[in-house]
Amino acid sequence: MFHQTHNEQVAQNLVVIPTYNEKDNIENITDAIFDLPVDFHILVIDDNSPDGTAEIVEKLQKTRYDRLFLLKREGKLGLGTAYITGFKWALERGYEYIFEMDADFSHNPQDLTRLLDACRVGKDLAIGSRYVTGVNVINWPIGRILVSYFASKYVRFITGMKIHDTTAGFKCYRRRVLETLDLDRIRFKGYAFQIEMKFKTWKCGFRIVEIPIIFTERKHGVSKMSGGIFNEALWGVILMKIQSFFRSYISSSSGKKNN
Ligand SMILES: Nc1nc2c(ncn2[C@@H]2O[C@H](COP(=O)(O)OP(=O)(O)OP(=O)(O)O)[C@@H](O)[C@H]2O)c(=O)[nH]1
Ligand SMILES: [Mg+2]
Secondary structure, eight states: OOGGGGGGOOOOOEEHHHHHHSTTTTHHHHHHHHTTSOOOEEEEEEEEOTHHHHHHHHHHHHHOOOOOOOEEEOOOHHHHHHHHHHHHHHHHHOEEEEOOOOOSSSSSSHHHHHHHHHHTTTEEEEEEETTSOOOEEESSOOOHHHHHHHHHHHHHHHOOOOOOOTTTEEEEEHHHHHHBBOOGGGOOOOOHHHHHHEEEEEEEEOOOEEEEOEEEOSSSSSOOOOOHHHHHHHHHHHHHHHHTTOOOOOOOOOOOOOO
């Protein structure tokens, strides 16, 4: 009964939101996304948050069962693996535009439609970028801005990618990008995960655009940033660049990318 001709009824947009202790944000962020004029589905990937984030999502699902989805993992397994799990889930269900977004309102939900528009008119990856027009970060201490800004420059220098905000975590992928990358070979977990995804997308020749956004520091909940995550990125990019001389990034199961 449901045929290809009913294309407009097939959900196309999925926002993947990893959560760890986001009880003060999760309801507001999902509401803000569902209030947008475009139809977005949301997949929350919760790592057994001790504060009960998953239980709140389950409550919200009672009225939003058709648009709000939840995957519960056993423990804090990291942002990178949460996204990989979410990407696979999205590919299996046929979503065309797949978003990465934080739960903490650092990423303005209104910008989702701007990222979507960029991909709709032909880009394969749209990045919500803090550094494309100067520094658009609100409420970060100057030290953190400097670290993040120069980390981005460092990554750009080492990798050669023409991207200003290399650690950005607010993005929209066309599904063909995620189909082409070998998701089982993405190895980094923290900021380096964000770098690695961009690097491999770029290596595969996909069209990338940076959309300027304003990034606001979280008001509720606590940061999960750690020194380990930083070190992973610092050394990881050098390793990644060296390895890139010896390997191809096209997934063996996906064949060549279709342009
Ligand atoms: N599922 C899962 N989500 C995580 C994990 N670590 C962080 N998150 C979520 O990933 C998003 C980004 O994490 P944040 O703690 O905001 O990290 P950040 O943006 O670098 O730091 P702040 O904004 O300063 O807090 C948030 O939605 C977190 O709840 C994790 O190990 N597992
Ligand atoms: Mg944050």
